[in-house]
Amino acid sequence: MKPETESFFERVYEVARLIPYGRVTSYGAIAKYLGAARSARIVGYAMNGSSDKDVPAHRVVNRKGLLTGKHHFEGTNLMQQLLENEGVEVVDNQIQNLESIYWEPSKEL
DNA sequence: TGGTTGACTAAGT
DNA sequence: CACTTAGCCAACC
Numbered sequence: 001m002k003p004e005t006e007s008f009f010e011r012v013y014e015v016a017r018l019i020p021y022g023r024v025t026s027y028g029a030i031a032k033y034l035g036a037a038r039s040a041r042i043v044g045y046a047m048n049g050s051s052d053k054d055v056p057a058h059r060v061v062n063r064k065g066l067l068t069g070k071h072h073f074e075g076t077n078l079m080q081q082l083l084e085n086e087g088v089e090v091v092d093n094q095i096q097n098l099e100s101i102y103w104e105p106s107k108e109l
Numbered sequence: 110t111g112g113t114t115g116a117c118t119a120a121g122t
Numbered sequence: 123c124a125c126t127t128a129g130c131c132a133a134c135c
Contacts, residue, residue, distance in 0.1 A: 028117065
């Protein structure tokens, strides 16, 4: 692998794929793991192209556990359904018990 | 080359 | 407690 030739987006996709089943993380956490703690927005922007990738974008939410990116999924509640299918409690687009399932790459890896 | 965009975040009102 | 403002930075046009 040659990350130096890969765009920032590609790095984001790689980290997103590492998110364990039934866990979620935030854009900022991924950015921090990539060494760009202040590039949380770039991570979100990157996920725009995640549709064609095998990236579990539904496991990436904002810092409050809110499904801010659900509008980028097909249905209106697809993102929530995917999460609930993994055992994640989601109510009103917000993840419940977030601290229990929160996954931080810089700590877990 | 330069300006616009955005699935963010923290701080302020 | 809910909304607004401002800083942030890589990709895109």
